[in-house]
Amino acid sequence: MSHDLHAETRIACAGISTDTAHNSVSPPLHLSANYYWNDPCEKPQYDYARSGNPTRSQLEEALASLEGAAKGVITASGMAAVDLVFNLVKPGDLVLAPHDCYGGTHRLLTARAKCGHFNVAWVDQTDPVAFKAAFVRGPKLVLIETPSNPLLRITDIRAVVALAKDCGAIIVADNTFLSPALQRPLELGCDIVVHSTTKFINGHSDVVGGAVLAREAKLGEELAWWANCTGVTGAPFDSFMTLRGLRTLFPRIERQQMTAREIVEGLVQDGRVAKIFFPGLASHPGHEIAKAQQMGFGSMFSVEFAAGVDVLELLRRLKIFTIAESLGGFESLVCVPAVMTHASMTPEARAIAGISDRLVRFSIGLEHGEDLARDLFQALEHASVSGRGLRGGSCFEENEDAHLAAPGGSQEFSLKSAPPLA
Ligand SMILES: *Cc1c(COP(=O)(O)O)cnc(C)c1O
Numbered sequence: 001m002s003h004d005l006h007a008e009t010r011i012a013c014a015g016i017s018t019d020t021a022h023n024s025v026s027p028p029l030h031l032s033a034n035y036y037w038n039d040p041c042e043k044p045q046y047d048y049a050r051s052g053n054p055t056r057s058q059l060e061e062a063l064a065s066l067e068g069a070a071k072g073v074i075t076a077s078g079m080a081a082v083d084l085v086f087n088l089v090k091p092g093d094l095v096l097a098p099h100d101c102y103g104g105t106h107r108l109l110t111a112r113a114k115c116g117h118f119n120v121a122w123v124d125q126t127d128p129v130a131f132k133a134a135f136v137r138g139p140k141l142v143l144i145e146t147p148s149n150p151l152l153r154i155t156d157i158r159a160v161v162a163l164a165k166d167c168g169a170i171i172v173a174d175n176t177f178l179s180p181a182l183q184r185p186l187e188l189g190c191d192i193v194v195h196s197t198t199k200f201i202n203g204h205s206d207v208v209g210g211a212v213l214a215r216e217a218k219l220g221e222e223l224a225w226w227a228n229c230t231g232v233t234g235a236p237f238d239s240f241m242t243l244r245g246l247r248t249l250f251p252r253i254e255r256q257q258m259t260a261r262e263i264v265e266g267l268v269q270d271g272r273v274a275k276i277f278f279p280g281l282a283s284h285p286g287h288e289i290a291k292a293q294q295m296g297f298g299s300m301f302s303v304e305f306a307a308g309v310d311v312l313e314l315l316r317r318l319k320i321f322t323i324a325e326s327l328g329g330f331e332s333l334v335c336v337p338a339v340m341t342h343a344s345m346t347p348e349a350r351a352i353a354g355i356s357d358r359l360v361r362f363s364i365g366l367e368h369g370e371d372l373a374r375d376l377f378q379a380l381e382h383a384s385v386s387g388r389g390l391r392g393g394s395c396f397e398e399n400e401d402a403h404l405a406a407p408g409g410s411q412e413f414s415l416k417s418a419p420p421l422a
Pocket residue numbers: 077078079080082102104105145174176177195196197198199208209210
């Protein structure tokens with residue numbers, strides 16, 4: 001499809017009116033496992049669904065077009081996507097990975113390194129000195145994940161690309177937290193983007209899936225070869241559902257991040273909040289980098305509540321937010337990383353990573369912002385030892401001068417007035 005068209009148009013048009021059998025407008029779902037040959041000497045475009053399937057190809061092309069990739073591979077899950085890229089490294093090769101990467105990725109790399117498939121060095125990628133020092137060891141592959149989970153720490157993608165160029169390392173970016181609507185790492189010089197399409201891309205919390213997108217066709221073909229060889233390719237039905245979800249990516253993201261900003265704005269002024277982790281805040285350490293490499297600040301944020309707030313009670317009192325892991329869906333979710341997503345880390349490791357027991361992670365969905373804010377503040381009222389009496393406590397100083405700054409890029413927000421506080 002023409003790259004002169006805007007991304008929104010390319011998604012809306014993906015696969016539309018391509019059915020030559022019955023002229024269906026919306027592309028059909030091809031479930032067949034195998035495809036007939038007209039002649040034993042003429043291999044058809046598709047012969048067996050592990051290697052190729054028309055429905056999966058449509059999703060693959062749509063995602064490749066959005067990320068600016070030459071070739072994509074659709075996988076059965078985000079973890080299958082992450083694992084697929086590690087077929088590119090050999091025993092003895094070094095992989096640099098973020099010390100605060102997605103838990104499943106941490107488990108996978110630790111297990112593979114233990115089996116001797118490759119070596120792993122964990123680095124704080126937001127620390128330029130430590131990161132630069134790690135490059136001296138000559139990594140073969142560098143995995144980045146920005147913003148990180150759950151503290152929304154930002155890695156400078158352009159800086160990593162500059163460092164990796166010198167040693168010829170393959171740079172892989174996990175773009176799950178923002179989606180190509182808000183960040184396009186291949187355009188910033190990365191070689192490969194991976195996604196858990198389970199999150200924003202499908203956006204409807206009803207499919208587990210993944211994708212790997214390569215900037216160069218040669219690397220993409222190599223990954224597609226491995227995907228067919230190991231059988232990690234995605235199911236046709238999942239691809240059909242994911243393409244359907246993808247069509248509304250831009251309006252969903254736009255609305256979700258607008259609501260997230262409104263809620264953050266309400267929380268910034270609240271004395272029961274100790275710290276807010278949201279790259280849209282000018283006080284966030286990664287704010288300037290986020291502005292330079294993202295097209296928006298997204299709809300994920302985490303809040304460390306003050307000592308007087310019982311965060312477990314806060315979650316129990318919420319009526320609209322659902323207590324669940326995962327993110328990026330149409331429904332607003334809330335979790336306490338210390339007892340949920342990051343429970344497998346030791347308390348000491350969590351403390352070093354900056355994940356307090358009073359940290360709450362929010363994924364903002366498509367509900368009305370006023371209803372979400374009201375829900376949050378009524379729950380906060382119930383969960384606070386002395387209600388609003390905590391206002392002005394010493395913990396408040398940390399966000400006193402925080403304010404919402406305009407994001408970079410061409411996409412401007414129309415920030416509505418903050419919702420009424422319950
Ligand atoms: C969820 C997630 C994954 C894993 O994806 P699955 O679809 O659950 O296998 C990988 N990376 C990030 C950043 C994620 O959020």
